[in-house]
Amino acid sequence: MALVKAKKNAAPVPAAEAPGADPRAGLSDSDAAVRRQAAHRLAQDPGAVSPLADRLAIETEPGVREAILTALVRIGTGEAVEALLPLLAREDAGLRNAVLESVQQMPGESVAPSVVPLLGHADSDLRIFAVQLVGKLRHPERPAWLAGVLEQDPHVNVCLAAVEALGEIGDPAALPALERLLLRFPEDPMVGFSVDAARRRFRGG
Amino acid sequence: MTAGMNAPPDESSPGLPPADYEMLCDFLRERTGLSFTEAKRYFVDRRVAARMAAVGAATVREYMRLLRFQASGEELQLLVNLMTVNETYFFREKYQFDCLVNSALDEVVRGRPPGARVRIWSAGCSTGEEPYSIAIMLLEHWRRVDEFEIELYASDIDSSVLARAQEGIYEERSLQGLPAHLRAKYFRRVGSDPDRWRIIEELRESIDFSHVNIVDPEQLRAFRGIDVIFCRNLLIYFDDLGRREAASMFYDALAPNGFVCLGHSESMSRISSLFVPRRFPDAILYQKPVQGGLP
Ligand SMILES: C[S@@+](CC[C@H](N)C(=O)[O-])C[C@H]1O[C@@H](n2cnc3c(N)ncnc32)[C@H](O)[C@@H]1O
Numbered sequence: 001m002a003l004v005k006a007k008k009n010a011a012p013v014p015a016a017e018a019p020g021a022d023p024r025a026g027l028s029d030s031d032a033a034v035r036r037q038a039a040h041r042l043a044q045d046p047g048a049v050s051p052l053a054d055r056l057a058i059e060t061e062p063g064v065r066e067a068i069l070t071a072l073v074r075i076g077t078g079e080a081v082e083a084l085l086p087l088l089a090r091e092d093a094g095l096r097n098a099v100l101e102s103v104q105q106m107p108g109e110s111v112a113p114s115v116v117p118l119l120g121h122a123d124s125d126l127r128i129f130a131v132q133l134v135g136k137l138r139h140p141e142r143p144a145w146l147a148g149v150l151e152q153d154p155h156v157n158v159c160l161a162a163v164e165a166l167g168e169i170g171d172p173a174a175l176p177a178l179e180r181l182l183l184r185f186p187e188d189p190m191v192g193f194s195v196d197a198a199r200r201r202f203r204g205g
Numbered sequence: 206m207t208a209g210m211n212a213p214p215d216e217s218s219p220g221l222p223p224a225d226y227e228m229l230c231d232f233l234r235e236r237t238g239l240s241f242t243e244a245k246r247y248f249v250d251r252r253v254a255a256r257m258a259a260v261g262a263a264t265v266r267e268y269m270r271l272l273r274f275q276a277s278g279e280e281l282q283l284l285v286n287l288m289t290v291n292e293t294y295f296f297r298e299k300y301q302f303d304c305l306v307n308s309a310l311d312e313v314v315r316g317r318p319p320g321a322r323v324r325i326w327s328a329g330c331s332t333g334e335e336p337y338s339i340a341i342m343l344l345e346h347w348r349r350v351d352e353f354e355i356e357l358y359a360s361d362i363d364s365s366v367l368a369r370a371q372e373g374i375y376e377e378r379s380l381q382g383l384p385a386h387l388r389a390k391y392f393r394r395v396g397s398d399p400d401r402w403r404i405i406e407e408l409r410e411s412i413d414f415s416h417v418n419i420v421d422p423e424q425l426r427a428f429r430g431i432d433v434i435f436c437r438n439l440l441i442y443f444d445d446l447g448r449r450e451a452a453s454m455f456y457d458a459l460a461p462n463g464f465v466c467l468g469h470s471e472s473m474s475r476i477s478s479l480f481v482p483r484r485f486p487d488a489i490l491y492q493k494p495v496q497g498g499l500p
Binding site: 002003004005033036037040041043062063066067070073074098105 | 322340343344350351352353354355356357408410411412413422445446449450453454456457477478479
């Protein structure tokens with residue numbers, strides 16, 4: 001018969017992956033598999049945020065990035081969120097998106113304190129990311145923060161991101177702020193179009 | 206399912222206080238990956254109350270101490286066994302097994318010499334229908350089955366279903382998807398019971414069953430160089446982060462270009478960016494790219 005009784009662990013485990021090895025040292029090992037193992041183990045160690053984040057900043061292997069991001073999400077503290085946010089300013093779109101998705105999986109109480117201030121950042125791209133993150137927060141203040149963007153943000157693209165987030169939340173309490181946005185950008189067809197779309201969603205149509 | 210000889214808890218009892226419920230569910234999620242939201246209260250409350258009564262724990266705190274610190278881990282295992290959903294049957298979502306024998310394995314063995322090993326793992330095998338179905342599909346339908354040494358692993362976190370998987374005795378209900386000639390070929394009646402069938406020893410012996418929790422990195426280290434992982438209808442019980450962590454474990458367990466097969470309602474694209482979806486004629490599988498690049 002072609003089915004044979006299995007023999008597990010046929011492949012030798014690299015020493016750096018052994019249970020006794022120091023996972024912090026493992027983060028800079030030349031073997032990507034060892035770096036991933038180190039990240040998995042550090043997910044249980046809330047004190048490991050800075051070594052993980054330092055490695056993430058220079059790591060190029062997608063599999064290792066994912067292991068580090070997953071570990072930081074598991075740690076889930078405000079410190080872990082703060083360590084991730086600077087990466088949103090990176091050129092690398094793949095990394096940016098992965099960071100965005102990861103922060104969205106972290107607890108709202110850890111995310112809000114450092115993401116809400118980003119709504120006032122000088123860089124409008126970062127403000128768009130902040131709007132997207134705030135839109136996914138489980139927090140009672142969320143609609144108020146987004147309405148604040150509609151009323152104050154000078155950049156139309158940031159406002160449009162907030163319209164979209166409010167549309168997804170679907171709370172009609174946002175309607176007055178949407179109406180005022182129309183007055184702020186009366187000439188912009190995209191604003192008219194998105195506000196209409198959001199209004200329709202509130203009416204459930 | 207109630208606990209042993211103890212009376213089931215009073216249906217009208219109010220259940221665990223919210224803070225206790227949350228503490229217990231956090232603990233279970235951490236240990237097993239299983240995620241119980243408020244909506245699962247009806248499921249959790251009764252089982253926990255039954256176990257607390259069985260061990261004589263007066264408060265959830267007291268019971269949690271037992272779960273955490275009991276040296277044997279026996280109570281945790283008993284509770285875990287009650288908290289898993291073990292629904293399964295032979296040839297479930299058969300198109301995925303078709304995909305295995307019609308497309309995926311041919312790709313896996315490309316470039317391998319005759320006699321090379323092929324490793325397939327059913328992670329979350331429940332009572333064994335999945336790994337035995339795989340074995341039968343390979344023997345019946347994979348043309349090149351005799352050219353390779355195929356190792357089949359099967360594991361589950363639930364010790365009671367695993368024992369039943371190893372015993373390999375099935376009732377009509379779980380055998381319905383199996384054509385009669387295959388039943389005749391791979392099963393024997395148990396005594397004179399018309400409703401119970403035992404899978405033949407040759408197949409039972411060919412599968413390596415083990416008690417493995419897929420969220421435990423230490424246990425997962427025994428799995429490396431796997432060519433195909435079946436993890437079907439298990440991650441639906443995890444939360445987003447738990448799924449993402451499990452995907453990461455599978456990535457390490459797989460050989461380069463190895464495949465993951467998820468249940469029909471599950472999509473890896475929503476779980477993790479580590480894998481590349483591969484659309485075969487019979488099904489979609491998720492492939493581990495060779496390091497740093499696409500397959
Ligand atoms: C619904 S059954 C699916 C069985 C089979 N894969 C199928 O699709 O028919 C899910 C199984 O996953 C197992 N399971 C749940 N969490 C697990 C974990 N962390 N590690 C291993 N198995 C787990 C459960 O015990 C259960 O037997």
